[in-house]
Amino acid sequence: MPFKGRERGNMSFGAKSASRFAAPRDERSDGYSGGSQERSWRSERPPSRGPDQGAPSRRPFGDGAESKAVGITVESGLVGRIIGRGGSKIRELEESSGSRIKINKGEYECEVSIFGTSSAQQKAKEMIEELVSDGNSRIRNGGGGGGGGGDDRSVWSSSQVKAAEVAPARPQIDWNSIRENKDKFEELKWQDLPPLQKYFYKESSVVSMLTTDEVNEWRKENNNIFVDDLKEEGEKRQIPHPCRTFLEAFELYPEIMENIERVGFVKPTPIQSQAWPVLLSGEDLIAIAQTGTGKTLAYLMPGFIHMDGQPVSKAERGGPGMLVLTPTRELALQIEAECNKYQYKDYKSVCIYGGGDRRGQINLVKGGVDIVIATPGRLNDLQMNELINLRSITYLVLDEADRMLDMGFEPQIMKIILDIRPDRQTVMTSATWPTGVRRLAKSYLKSPMMVYVGTLDLAAVNTVEQTIVILTEEEKKAYLFDFIRNMKPDDKALIFVGKKIKADDLSSDMCLQGLAVQSLHGDREQRDREEALKDFKESRVRILVATDLASRGLDVADITHVFNFDFPRNIEEYVHRVGRTGRAGRSGAAVTLVTRENWRMAPELIHILERAGQEVPTELVLMAERYEKHKREREMFPREGRGGGRGGGRGRRDRDQNWGF
Template sequence: MIYDGVEGPLLWISKGDYEGEVQIFGSSKVQQKAREMIEELVAGDNGPGGFRRGRSGSIWSAAALQASLEDNPPQAIDWVSMRANRHKYEEMKWQDLPPLKKDFYFESEIVASRCEEEVKAWRKANNDIFVDDLKEGEGEKRPFPNPVVTFDEAFLHYPGIMENIVRVGFAKPTPIQSQAWPMSLKGDDLIAIAQTGTGKTLAYLLPGFIHMDGQPVKRDKQDGPGMLVLTPTRELALQIESECNKYSYKGFKCVCVYGGGDRRAQIKAISAGVDIVIATPGRFNDLQMNELINLHSITYLVLDEADRMLDMGFEPQIMKILLDVRPDRQTMMTSATWPTGVRRLAKTYLNNPMMVYVGTLDLAAVNTVQQTVLFCQDEEKKAYLFNFVHNMEPEDKVLIFVGKKIMCDDLSSDMCLRGLAVQSLHGDREQCDREEALKDFKESVVRILVATDLASRGLDVTDVTHVFNFDFPRNIEEYVHRVGRTGRAGRSGASITLVTRGDWRKAADLIPILERAGQEVPDELVLMAERYEKHKREKEMYGSRGGGGRGVRDRGESNWRF
């Protein structure tokens, strides 16, 4: 339907796109004028110089399009030249950047006076902390700052930070904070590898506050945020936002940007002016590509739970985002594991980073958790679970992990029908329902939460007493992160993992995890791993002969070596 002006004709096209029946409404005068225009248009459609909007979507005739191409032939992109001049183009892109300050560390006399033997003994006693210099090229490694063992040693010159720490009531820094704070306050890029629940969030947030406040260009003169925290899930993003608000410093404004949230409200919050953006890569990349946020103002970047972001396939979005963040920024990366993908990401996007890791670079589950492995058939799993639930103590709180969303709903429904107070958490639930589920679990309105691996990273509930792995995780990294949901903040915890015959591929991965954590390794787990190794050898042997292995089958194999 087409309407032109108050007194113009009303046209109703009742059939088709290319051949149509047109009904004209209005006065006789305007009807006649419209009829003449339509006839002129149709007549010109096939005549010389005529035009039509064909199936290609163009209003220009083929002759006109051909003429334009002859006058302005498309030029081939000289990729060789572009690659050769890449550094020149990068310099042009970043030539007008404002000045940047990174070093804000004041080493106290007490910290500086610690001898090498004293520092080594402290690191050994505090979860076996190791430090390393990943600077590329030859030459001596840079000296590592000594760890700080009290908050005063780190933030004596920043009373606003100290006031917040005293208000919250923390007694002393965690091991990762003690060693990470001096490095990050000095302005070095930093990789922090530590188990879940060890305080990595504050390890980068507090230095980030100081970094932003100390920039030569003040906040009211900046056209965009100063800090960006990229994180894999909405739940983790919301928890980091909560930490930002809890330790609010100098009135910094913080906004949380994630898929599934109110996009319009998020854009409005950013447009109103913001200092810190905490975001999932997908939604933030969406805002970036639509030019709704300025990334050139970001001087402090955090890649939180980098291993999880790579597992979830966010590497392309991360790469696009970092193209628009100034290259001389300070970058912090946290991870619970150190697989090949995370190493590649660190080498590409961090500038001569320092590394601090607690424990070992190998996978190691939290050693404050008693880990139990039970063997059963698939049809027996629910009986094992309900037996555990009915034997829970009143103060117990359990997080039950499943592999599929449908099983998450199935188990939570079964428990509701049995009169149990339970919540569920998975990616298909509405954001408001997910937030309500987390709130109920944190506040102990319910003491049972059934979840997919969505919740295995960054779920900050300190009083979870048990983790129940109803389904074995898809890889051993997820096992580590699931188990890390309990035994947090100095508490002890317990995990129960159900293993069925279909999980035999992962048996060999689980054994060293249990051994390094000082846990009992069941004989059946060892036998299962040996059977799978034999199965693999037979498959390779018969497969190499082209026979197909006498019916030996496997649906797929995992990469076991880390």
């Protein structure tokens, strides 16, 4: 005979229903159904008895008479504490108290009903209150009988309940006062800093004897070195003469000279010659130079001397002395290798980057380091969790600043610098000088000097032969494989693509044709990325397919060809890609495939080619002319061709046909 009294999925509470609550524990549901108010953690609502319903046939919990249910209300976000993983906590509560607990899930609040004897109910209620009590949550008492009725079973008095429901008023923050007293708060933050020494330069007698004309002539002959004082107020400072030899810069530092002689360098690069006297004089510096011109060594050597010359000993600093922020893991690892190559005073360095062993990096920092080379994201993570001390930093380097801004790291850089003492010495390096880099320099450098090699106008290196090929998207892959078949046995090619999936596709196609190839992009595991780079550096593979991840800081001196399978997103990236070859005085070649989708880049590309003395294809000139004409017409008739819906695509195709595509 079917059961009577079933309503919305709940059985009437008779003998059969009561036996359900007496069932062995492994027959109960362990899952938290959640979602709507009609669904409970035990699959059904707490049973309520009507006047015509019989008592349960057995009493599974407690020794005394069972009281009516005590109901309490808990915020939905805290109910997980009561349930536990897989229902483990609620079973523990029932076993410890001798009660039965049921939870009805609501959107904002959950109703917790406790069944059993009075003592069991009270014990369970106290245990639940302890679980969810954190100073912010609120528990409200419901009544008996599944949550209806008064609060006669509550262990709280009515005054306590009322007091608990009154939210304390939050103090208002006076932002105007904070802004007005910003300088005062800044001064309080840094009032206990140890002393700082920044000047370590003694000009060589040979350098001091140089006349102004001799200095100007030398700078002109060495890639047009320009130096400027960016101090905005007061009298301009005298710019130090360049150090034309290593001895002129480091005569007072024999250990530095020993390292240089051991490595076998003959003479400084132009950026090093002019940067070293500026940095050893304690000035902030902006170094603008093309890739592969020795910027890393330009800031590392003065950094070693700076740390060694501080009045506070290494043991008393309580943290690292030098921080180098850099955009990519590969560049960070490369800088760390440079630090290890020019070991000075047993300084320890650590490389901190996302994708690496976080716990291992933290342990290295806690073990004591002098130089931190880091990507902004991972360092900001350690900083926010107070796992690294940045107050001890006195020498800060923002390496490849333009690339860090392109990658969106400015918020992390700002947070990091907030915890570095304001009277530090700061170095910024960049290959370009866009507006974002100028803003960053103005914010975080104090009266810097600028050293730039060549010109502030963007220009690709003139040691690279640049070839532009205009074709369709469908023809690109065939052209690439023709290029690879014509490579000589000693050639080494870096192939740039625009998307990670394209890098995998091309490298797979090459593998199927029996070619030894590696790929490098951000979705690969860090271990695989390091292996790919190592294979390419050591010439186990002579073809590397990469995204723009490899356009900065990839220090492989014997790359003979750069192949731009996809045109880069901006002209700055084109310059950086091309700069991966023709390094350290070698010659190189760059092949760039251009399709009609790249026409807006044509005018800027022509400018780069002309500055580097390269041949400009006629097709590229025509493409640039069509784009300039199109741009002028859009300015004259701004609404023309801007249709919405399905007509937009057709209008664009028609417009492209009009421009001769």
